[in-house]
Amino acid sequence: MSSHHLIREGRKRLGMSEQQFAAALGVSRGAVQQWEKLGGTAPKRANQARVAELLGISVAELVSGVSAGGRGLDVRAEVPLVSSVEAGNYTVIDNFKPRQQFETVPVSVPIKRHTYALRVHGDSMVSEVGDSFPEGSILIVEPEMAAEPGDYVIALNQSNETTFKQLVKDGGDLYLKPLNSRYPIKPLDGARVIGVVREFTKRFR
Incomplete structure (x- = not known):
């Protein structure tokens, strides 16, 4: 699973729109769309901790695009x-x-x-x-x-x-x-x- 897919699926599990997800992180909707798009940009290092915290995963999981032990899938x-x-x-x-x-x-x-x-x-x-x-x-x-x-x-x-x-x-x-x-x-x-x-x-x- 790529980081783009991990972010998109995590946002959907939270029941949040792109705009709500962006507002919760203090970024633009366009930034979220880039993060979720295949071939788009990944979250900057300054944003990674906030994104990971909101998704309930570690920064390492976010960067690698792999949810260790399924934790990112179980804890919403x-x-x-x-x-x-x-x-x-x-x-x-x-x-x-x-x-x-x-x-x-x-x-x-x-x-x-x-x-x-x-x-x-x-x-x-x-x-x-x-x-x-x-x-x-x-x-x-x-x-x-x-x-x-x-x-x-x-x-x-x-x-x-x-x-x-x-x-x-x-x-x-x-x-x-x-x-x-x-x-x-x-x-x-x-x-x-x-x-x-x-x-x-x-x-x-």
């Missing part, structure tokens, strides 16, 4: 790990601008502008069978995805508090369902779904 990017308060105002997150002052989490799903990570608190989504999300789990949340019944979602209630539940439908009505049977199922009512969980992992330290 990193997204900010936010608080529940920031999750309620997720538009403060912009993954296509220079990195903000957040702890970041690697993800293996395509990201969009406002994709973020959120830590699970409490045991309402802990189950003895099937899916289970213990306290401390890290959720990758996509606010630009339309939620469907069965999805795990982040919702914002009328008090502007975030909650993590499963969206279910019964008799035409939508409900927020905890996986822990000790907690009640509640109608969606005035709550608003603000993100769909795409991925989760457990961090111990």
Whole structure:
């Protein structure tokens, strides 16, 4: 795989347009088009570290055009790990601008502008069978995805508090369902779904 192909495929996996990719790196769209074109120019040395970081690969992988161990194919990017308060105002997150002052989490799903990570608190989504999300789990949340019944979602209630539940439908009505049977199922009512969980992992330290 050439560096041109590695950059083009990496940008597409990030779900970014040429212009968004260029803006994230502080270069022109024309520069990105040159990098991705067979026979075009490669990133200058001053830009290589930023390009590699955005793609989730090393500079050596970028220059050689070879992704060591497939890491560049598996880890798509990193997204900010936010608080529940920031999750309620997720538009403060912009993954296509220079990195903000957040702890970041690697993800293996395509990201969009406002994709973020959120830590699970409490045991309402802990189950003895099937899916289970213990306290401390890290959720990758996509606010630009339309939620469907069965999805795990982040919702914002009328008090502007975030909650993590499963969206279910019964008799035409939508409900927020905890996986822990000790907690009640509640109608969606005035709550608003603000993100769909795409991925989760457990961090111990």
